[in-house]
């Protein structure tokens with residue numbers, strides 16, 4: 305069961321003896337297709353899921369932010385004056401967002417509150433971006449800053465890049481901030497134009513957590529980014545977004561074989577993502593599924609960011625009759641896969657694939673059917689009966 309507005313208000317009431325002034329939520333995401341394309345200024349098609357980071361809060365007058373994390377059972381605080389990075393775990397995300405908003409010229413009000421979440425960490429469902437967007441939403445609410453989803457996503461990405469030190473693209477923050485309920489979001493990562501795209505009728509999206517983890521800060525992600533930049537430079541384009549498969553093949557001799565395969569993944573994935581959005585608009589779940597399968601193969605063979613556990617999960621998902629397509633999702637190397645399944649068969653899919661995976665690998669999986677939810681929201685923090 306996902307957390308609700310009331311759960312947060314109740315927790316705040318328990319800690320502070322009053323209802324919160326605001327409750328904010330920012331969702332995690334699962335990416336349907338368009339992987340490792342965002343930092344190549346390409347296309348992505350994620351959806352915000354019904355797992356989120358929540359904050360119940362009220363303003364303070366002393367430029368201090370004081371937060372109790374229910375999940376970590378830790379109380380931490382920082383001053384908005386003279387912010388400095390340190391190694392303070394989850395608090396660094398809040399400090400990074402405060403820093404970036406201050407740098408952007410916003411005059412921030414302090415606040416105190418409770419922080420809760422049900423986005424599994426390190427699973428590739430963007431718990432970090434959700435925490436950043438929830439923090440931005442909290443500051444916007446108490447500091448009376450108008451909510452501009454794209455601007456706030458860009459600022460939060462800057463916090464992640466420069467404060468936390470992870471060179472992520474824009475996908476996670478933007479979908480957490482700008483998603484529309486019931487839709488995936490086609491994002492053009494160059495123009496930052498977003499287009500809500502409905503899920504095909506009669507389908508369900510299932511998240512399949514392999515129970516294996518690998519941190520994003522790991523060098524592999526940054527190394528892939530560099531290989532893409534090298535390829536773009538050699539080909540004389542601003543970003544790999546500007547290269548088609550035909551152009552790439554014609555220029556193959558100028559790239560070493562590994563860089564060529566990295567670039568081929570990006571070129572073909574961009575084309576698949578645009579086609580997937582078209583297929584969704586037509587309600588063509590079979591084509592969408594095929595494109596997801598092809599995306600997985602490309603990530604496995606050309607981009608080399610999959611893992612044995614992910615490959616096994618995807619194979620087992622594909623073997624179920626209700627499955628239209630499946631692939632790894634997020635940065636890779638561990639974490640989650642995503643499957644598009646027939647809604648009527650979703651329960652059986654979850655019941656069958658989970659145990660089969662556990663038996664095959666010994667890892668403890670978690671599978672759930674997810675709902676496409678709204679991006680970051682703020683509501684007055686009243687308990688509703």
Ligand code: GLA
Pocket residue numbers: 338339340341342343472473474475476634635636
């Ligand atoms: C992580 C990053 C995103 C994106 C994906 C891969 O989730 O945060 O920006 O690059 O990996 O598609």
